[in-house]
Ligand SMILES: Cc1cc2nc3c(=O)[nH]c(=O)nc-3n(C[C@H](O)[C@H](O)[C@H](O)COP(=O)(O)OP(=O)(O)OC[C@H]3O[C@@H](n4cnc5c(N)ncnc54)[C@H](O)[C@@H]3O)c2cc1C
Ligand SMILES: *[C@@H]1O[C@H](CO)[C@@H](O)[C@H](O)[C@H]1NC(C)=O
Ligand SMILES: *[C@@H]1O[C@H](CO)[C@@H](O)[C@H](O)[C@H]1NC(C)=O
Ligand SMILES: *[C@@H]1O[C@H](CO)[C@@H](O)[C@H](O)[C@H]1NC(C)=O
Ligand SMILES: *[C@@H]1O[C@H](CO)[C@@H](O)[C@H](O)[C@H]1NC(C)=O
């Protein structure tokens with residue numbers, strides 16, 4: 089049913105245009121050189137490519153491992169409601185899995201990453217939160233460059249952003265490429281969520297727009313959705329750039345296997361040759377950049393490529409048979425991700441998303457409407473409607489015991505996301521009933537894990553250990569989040585609607601009960617960050633404040649891996665914003 093219906097809808101990404109687009113590495117002209125080679129046509133990579141291509145005398149190649157974003161199954165990455173079904177374990181996914189997570193009863197967690205043009209922006213859940221101004225200011229401080237602070241980056245947020253349903257118009261752009269909008273369908277729970285924030289306004293104050301830099305409180309959720317379609321870095325940046333510019337080439341189905349040293353400048357190794365191949369048994373090819381290689385392969389791909397190139401913790405590299413060239417012990421370290429825990433209540437209503445989640449007749453009706461005129465439930469984000477970003481109270485014993493890891497008083501410790509249905513990424517959906525869900529997220533976690541190489545074979549997955557909920561701070565904040573969610577759901581606004589908690593198999597009324605519950609159902613929200621973090625300090629971090637690889641020449645990194653801290657919110661907006669300014673930093677460096 090889906091494949092037939094979707095034929096009329098797919099975006100004709102590569103139909104026409106000026107650029108050369110190759111779907112196999114063997115098609116690239118052998119002798120061609122580029123000023124810039126960008127590794128990864130993902131969220132950040134496509135921003136860099138589109139901005140650099142604005143200078144017509146500059147040549148750029150993007151090398152992407154994943155597939156085209158057009159195909160019989162592309163409804164999964166175009167129809168907003170299906171976002172959560174785009175991964176894991178589809179043709180859009182790298183299919184990574186973590187090693188056993190001890191605090192989660194040693195479960196192995198599926199760890200999706202976009203394997204497609206647009207990268208994870210083509211497969212994510214589309215929530216758009218810019219984050220707190222404190223986080224940007226801390227980023228700038230750790231980089232030693234005020235250019236990265238909130239005030240200086242705010243124009244880049246507008247540049248990338250085209251808001252169709254804004255709340256505070258003055259803080260949203262109107263002429264950027266990335267389309268965003270607030271929740272586009274009247275949810276069963278909207279009025280009650282808003283009434284609960286009025287009733288419990290001290291703990292859950294209403295915030296008219298959490299994208300102003302002050303994100304605390306409850307707001308409508310914004311999404312990277314424009315009209316009836318997902319807006320990704322492929323649709324907003326790559327596609328228009330390929331159409332418009334003849335100096336931009338793209339090769340996909342082409343996995344970068346390593347960077348190759350091709351000389352020395354000022355005693356430092358130069359890494360401007362990129363080696364890539366279609367699959368493990370296919371031939372490998374080299375392409376060189378005359379100016380820079382920009383690594384935008386994401387928080388897993390980027391450290392993996394660095395390590396395969398001999399850049400990382402020398403002892404670890406030698407142990408898997410890779411000749412160490414640059415000793416940079418933090419490559420792959422500091423992996424941090426947001427832990428997530430859904431909880432649900434039974435409700436007395438027939439208006440929730442549940443029948444659609446369960447693919448009952450309501451789904452067919454919704455599909456019919458969507459294909460008729462692009463409206464209805466499927467045109468909206470299927471994840472959440474409003475969300476709260478909250479701080480622990482100042483006198484919290486957690487802060488007294490562990491300190492405060494947030495970037496400042498405007499930054500949250502945790503998040504509650506509201507959904508009018510049984511939303512989960514870890515439990516089995518019940519086969520009947522109607523539900524209200526609150527998704528708890530620790531947005532300023534202190535657990536740190538790592539990406540390491542399992543082998544010197546680039547086609548073997550690296551070892552991924554996010555160490556979810558491995559600190560007492562993270563566990564205690566999650567418990568406080570669940571209690572806050574329970575207080576929210578106890579507001580009178582829910583009288584006659586919520587009929588009682590949906591208690592999977594444990595009792596969530598005590599701290600021990602919540603701990604037991606989270607060991608079963610907590611997971612990650614899939615926001616890996618910081619695996620090639622920047623630092624202005626010598627002898628620390630992987631890149632400097634201008635995102636240049638340390639102890640080397642010719643390599644810059646622009647993606648989630650360079651962040652020195654994980655954004656306290658949904659991070660894609662900050663990735664787009666950082667990439668927009670990084671493009672200007674690169675242009676300035678080369679007199680463009
Ligand atoms: C399931 C899921 C849901 C999410 N939901 C949200 C959300 O609702 N809101 C939000 O703000 N954030 C969300 N995120 C996080 C957000 O999407 C990411 O943080 C962000 O997109 C990362 O951007 P990036 O440029 O660092 O990496 P990516 O966008 O992943 O780009 C990396 C690109 O590099 C390519 N690549 C990797 N290795 C190689 C190689 N060796 N050779 C060539 N190419 C390579 C990849 O295929 C990919 O295209 C979600 C993420 C996932 C996975
Ligand atoms: C991920 O798994 C799906 C389902 O098995 C498969 O179709 C897809 O090719 C896999 N992705 C990669 C990159 O191998
Ligand atoms: C911004 O969005 C509006 C509405 O979707 C659209 O008409 C306009 O062309 C967009 N602007 C850009 C630059 O894409
Ligand atoms: C594409 O080029 C045309 C003509 O130069 C220009 O008007 C338009 O704004 C460009 N669009 C994008 C998305 O760059
Ligand atoms: C790529 O470059 C490396 C190092 O110069 C060389 O050994 C290798 O043969 C090259 N591969 C191809 C396909 O040219």
Ligand SMILES: *[C@@H]1O[C@H](CO)[C@@H](O)[C@H](O)[C@H]1NC(C)=O
Nearest residue numbers: 435436437438439522584585
């Ligand atoms: C939901 O539908 C059932 C079956 O049609 C009906 O009995 C029930 O009254 C409805 N509940 C509400 C709250 O509308």
Ligand SMILES: *[C@@H]1O[C@H](CO)[C@@H](O)[C@H](O)[C@H]1NC(C)=O
Nearest residue numbers: 456457458460461462463464
């Ligand atoms: C779209 O179609 C539905 C019926 O399928 C209708 O109720 C709705 O009003 C239509 N919306 C627009 C904007 O045409």
Ligand SMILES: *[C@@H]1O[C@H](CO)[C@@H](O)[C@H](O)[C@H]1NC(C)=O
Nearest residue numbers: 480481482483484485486488
């Ligand atoms: C924190 O302060 C609030 C209100 O001032 C008080 O009710 C609460 O008991 C205090 N908590 C702790 C842990 O001291």
Ligand SMILES: *[C@@H]1O[C@H](CO)[C@@H](O)[C@H](O)[C@H]1NC(C)=O
Nearest residue numbers: 589591594595596597598601
């Ligand atoms: C959960 O535990 C509390 C305290 O022990 C108890 O009062 C309550 O009845 C239990 N609830 C359920 C559903 O088991």
Ligand SMILES: *[C@@H]1O[C@H](CO)[C@@H](O)[C@H](O)[C@H]1NC(C)=O
Nearest residue numbers: 142143144145146678679680
């Ligand atoms: C493009 O970049 C070159 C340097 O590579 C520079 O000389 C030229 O001025 C730039 N053009 C524009 C329009 O900025």
